[in-house]
Amino acid sequence: MPSPSLLLSLGSALSAFSATAFAQTPPGYTLEDSYQGSEFLNGFDFFQGPAPSNGFATYLSREAAAIQRVTKMVGSDNYLGADYTTPLLARGTIGRGTVRVETKKSYNKGLFIIDIKHMPGGICGTWPSFWSLGSGTPPMNGEIDIVGNMNIANVNKFALHTDTACSVSSSDGNSGVQGSTNCAADSASGVLGCDVSSVQANTYGTGFNANGGGVYAMEWTSDSIKMWFFPRGGIPASILSESPDPATFGTPSANFQGACNIDQKFIDHRFIFDLNFCGDGVGSAGAAYDRSGCPRYAGISAGESCKKFIAENPSALRNAYWQISYFKTFK
Numbered sequence: 365m366p367s368p369s370l371l372l373s374l375g376s377a378l379s380a381f382s383a384t385a386f387a388q389t390p391p392g393y394t395l396e397d398s399y400q401g402s403e404f405l406n407g408f409d410f411f412q413g414p415a416p417s418n419g420f421a422t423y424l425s426r427e428a429a430a431i432q433r434v435t436k437m438v439g440s441d442n443y444l445g446a447d448y449t450t451p452l453l454a455r456g457t458i459g460r461g462t463v464r465v466e467t468k469k470s471y472n473k474g475l476f477i478i479d480i481k482h483m484p485g486g487i488c489g490t491w492p493s494f495w496s497l498g499s500g501t502p503p504m505n506g507e508i509d510i511v512g513n514m515n516i517a518n519v520n521k522f523a524l525h526t527d528t529a530c531s532v533s534s535s536d537g538n539s540g541v542q543g544s545t546n547c548a549a550d551s552a553s554g555v556l557g558c559d560v561s562s563v564q565a566n567t568y569g570t571g572f573n574a575n576g577g578g579v580y581a582m583e584w585t586s587d588s589i590k591m592w593f594f595p596r597g598g599i600p601a602s603i604l605s606e607s608p609d610p611a612t613f614g615t616p617s618a619n620f621q622g623a624c625n626i627d628q629k630f631i632d633h634r635f636i637f638d639l640n641f642c643g644d645g646v647g648s649a650g651a652a653y654d655r656s657g658c659p660r661y662a663g664i665s666a667g668e669s670c671k672k673f674i675a676e677n678p679s680a681l682r683n684a685y686w687q688i689s690y691f692k693t694f695k
């Protein structure tokens with residue numbers, strides 16, 4: 365029978381080993397949901413009707429989108445595009461046919477990874493987004509913009525939107541350029557959210573597509589909301605092996621944390637892919653279009669010029685589509 369002193373020594377050693385083991389191998393993320401392949405759209409609801417935000421788009425039902433080939437499979441990838449054959453009336457009430465799909469399931473915190481091979485950006489009048497939206501009337505319970513910009517922009521803009529006071533620090537580590545630090549959409553200054561613009565090449569639009577796309581990741585915790593972009597040739601091994609570890613991701617492109625109670629401001633988020641045209645965007649209805657160098661027409665405003673371009677030039681939108689390899693959620 366071992367002596368009490370030996371048992372005590374063994375117990376101390378085992379305790380030390382256990383403490384060291386747990387310290388060195390913190391619990392990682394495990395796969396929760398995978399949206400990909402022929403089952404991809406089964407996890408989404410189709411928003412139908414005129415686009416919000418004064419957009420010049422009409423969102424189609426699942427059946428109508430399939431018939432018009434606005435949604436289809438490209439190999440094992442999912443294609444979400446727009447009608448690029450039908451001329452429209454610029455002053456009409458029917459916008460260009462496209463889709464907005466929202467996950468049936470809502471999420472609260474976790475790690476979210478999306479592999480995109482092609483996005484609709486880089487074309488005048490386009491406003492594609494991959495984002496999440498909380499329950500209730502927007503921006504109640506928050507909005508997280510992971511992929512988005514407008515027209516012929518070539519860099520991605522990450523953003524958060526909240527209903528009331530939520531401020532983030534401009535000094536926390538991120539590689540992007542910090543814009544506004546006030547995330548509240550009710551700001552008296554007119555700022556509609558806090559944002560960070562990427563400084564990496566090929567994060568959006570034509571350059572992104574020419575490079576074969578890439579992977580976006582978003583980690584949502586009680587302390588922060590961080591986002592990364594990885595070009596096709598630079599995706600971390602932990603993501604490729606389906607054991608994603610944010611510790612291996614490097615400096616985030618955007619790091620939103622500070623005087624903001626994330627648990628109170630971001631609740632029950634559905635993830636959304638959409639393609640809008642014209643609309644409010646960032647600033648007034650025509651401001652972003654006007655600054656972009658896109659076609660202007662005599663005698664009408666920038667916003668009206670945007671609608672005219674989208675209405676009368678359907679073939680310009682042939683490449684306005686998402687090609688999605690997968691969207692995966694981890695907890």
